Amino acid sequence: MASFHSFFTVIIISHVFIPSYFSPIHGNTDVGFMINLIRKTSAQAFPVRGLSAMSETPQSPVGANLGHYLMELSIGTPPFKIYGIADTGSDLIWTQCLPCNNCYNQLNPMFDPIKSSSYSNVSCDSNLCHQLDTGVCSPQKQCNYTYAYASASITQGVLAQETVTLTSTTGTSVLLKGVVFGCGHDNKGGFNDHETGIIGLGGGPMSFISQMGASFGGKRFSQCLVPFHTDVNVYSRMSFGKGSEVSGEGVVSTPLVIKDDKTPYFVTLLGISVGNTYLHYNGSSENVEKGNMFLDSGTPPTILPTQLYDRVVAEVKNQVAMEPTVDDPDLGSQLCYRTKNNLRGPMLTVHFEGANVTLEPIQTLISPKDDVFCLGFTNTSSDVGIYGNFAQSNYLIGFDLEAQVVSFKPTDCTKNT
Structure with missing residues (x-):
């Protein structure tokens, strides 16, 4: 934002x-x-x-x-x-x-x-x-x-x-x-x-x-x-300064990328895996531009450049054994499924530079209304994307502005009180 x-x-x-x-x-x-x-x-x-x-x-x-x-x-x-x-x-x-x-x-x-x-x-x-x-x-x-x-x-x-x-x-x-x-x-x-x-x-x-x-x-x-x-009666905590470091087993880290705009926390996304299918950021093996994503706790969905978003959506469709819903005007053009049970979708892995962050369905398949689950991603015409708060949930994420790294540790945040 x-x-x-x-x-x-x-x-x-x-x-x-x-x-x-x-x-x-x-x-x-x-x-x-x-x-x-x-x-x-x-x-x-x-x-x-x-x-x-x-x-x-x-x-x-x-x-x-x-x-x-x-x-x-x-x-x-x-x-x-x-x-x-x-x-x-x-x-x-x-x-x-x-x-x-x-x-x-x-x-x-x-x-x-x-x-x-x-x-x-x-x-x-x-x-x-x-x-x-x-x-x-x-x-x-x-x-x-x-x-x-x-x-x-x-x-x-x-x-x-x-x-x-x-x-x-x-x-x-x-x-x-x-x-x-x-x-x-x-x-x-x-x-x-x-x-x-x-x-x-x-x-x-x-x-x-x-x-x-x-x-x-x-x-x-x-x-x-x-x-x-x-549940709104469950909350977590944000920590500041000494003692807020994210460390221990399971921690992965990616460098922060410094740009002229000092506000966003830019990182580099190499690609996304849907299940075992790896999708390169650019659609090929060519090098990606540094700082092509930033982490934004104020934006709910993850926003991907259209060329990557389209490939992620196609692969999710390929791996979900259900037909997407197309008859609900409230859902627009987003990829959604109608089911009375929790949708068993594929695991996604976000491949940041030096850090593979695995996302479970609770972080990627969001229920906006009863019996409906939608992919918590959307697209942009820009070459730079946003890593939104749906995907950031259930991770202890540390921003170290002195070491210039962002660290991720899988955590049940409902118990981080």
């Missing part, structure tokens, strides 16, 4: 893009308050800036929510909980703020800057204002921002600084002061009422990861996303 891009013309799509076949078009869409997903932990303040040794790992609960993952952060003094979409494909951290001139409906209370003693607006004369391309000066000398996404979702407001509070592995509070975020006063688009905003976890200068820097003992983080349709 990134700003100002069209899904059908480039590979970067918005966090709020969910194809119609993955939207909550059936059953009960009332999934409850996200706040009920979070276990309360008593804690004492524990500032980390300037800490010479980090013996605790800051964490944040993450819960599944209609194809997205909501991450809990506390901002302000006293701490105020927000629940933003965890998004490795964008940078800006923002939440809806009072007074809200034009906001979408939100179930949880809205952040009120007046009630926080640590809140301060970013001056338009500050270098911080110019870190965001859309930062402009208001008559009050505040830094106003506009941040738009590919689905036509948009947030507008004031850039500000706040204290962010996380909870460590030992239950103590971990404070990060002076974090720049967007206090959104005018927000619209495809957000649902459980989402208070977005937490940008990309590699650009305004992201939460870049702003935390080495404060937690290293510029690295890890995530474990529960599969789609996991």
Whole structure:
């Protein structure tokens, strides 16, 4: 997910893009308050800036929510909980703020800057204002921002600084002061009422990861996303800094590829195997371009260049002993099957440079409605694709921005609490 891009013309799509076949078009869409997903932990303040040794790992609960993952952060003094979409494909951290001139409906209370003693607006004369391309000066000398996404979702407001509070592995509070975020006063688009905003976890200068820097003992983080349709009362955790490394038996790693655009986490995809059939990225044995995919927790499906996508779809059809459904307008042109039992599809192996990542049907065959399973992939005309959150589920994935690698470890994320 990134700003100002069209899904059908480039590979970067918005966090709020969910194809119609993955939207909550059936059953009960009332999934409850996200706040009920979070276990309360008593804690004492524990500032980390300037800490010479980090013996605790800051964490944040993450819960599944209609194809997205909501991450809990506390901002302000006293701490105020927000629940933003965890998004490795964008940078800006923002939440809806009072007074809200034009906001979408939100179930949880809205952040009120007046009630926080640590809140301060970013001056338009500050270098911080110019870190965001859309930062402009208001008559009050505040830094106003506009941040738009590919689905036509948009947030507008004031850039500000706040204290962010996380909870460590030992239950103590971990404070990060002076974090720049967007206090959104005018927000619209495809957000649902459980989402208070977005937490940008990309590699650009305004992201939460870049702003935390080495404060937690290293510029690295890890995530474990529960599969789609996991009970909303089950959640996992995102870990930051020292202690978030992914290691041990079964770990495979692939290099991060540095490009001019610092936000996406680019990696190199060599090909995909459907069962035992290997499909080269380019359709031949020729070399592939480095950095031809990026990992985006804010995009549900995996998006492949059309020439690869078509071959993957054809091979899945070849290996599934059922006829695809073609009579449901809700499913569009996607590869879907109608069955009252769990679809027994082939195993897929994603061949990244140096890392073979095996995907089971729960990660690739998604059920958007009762008795229907669809391949959780779609296509793009671009030569660069997106590795979406369906495929990232049930893997502990570590992003080490110092070693410039991404590591994968197969994990039951429903037990990673």
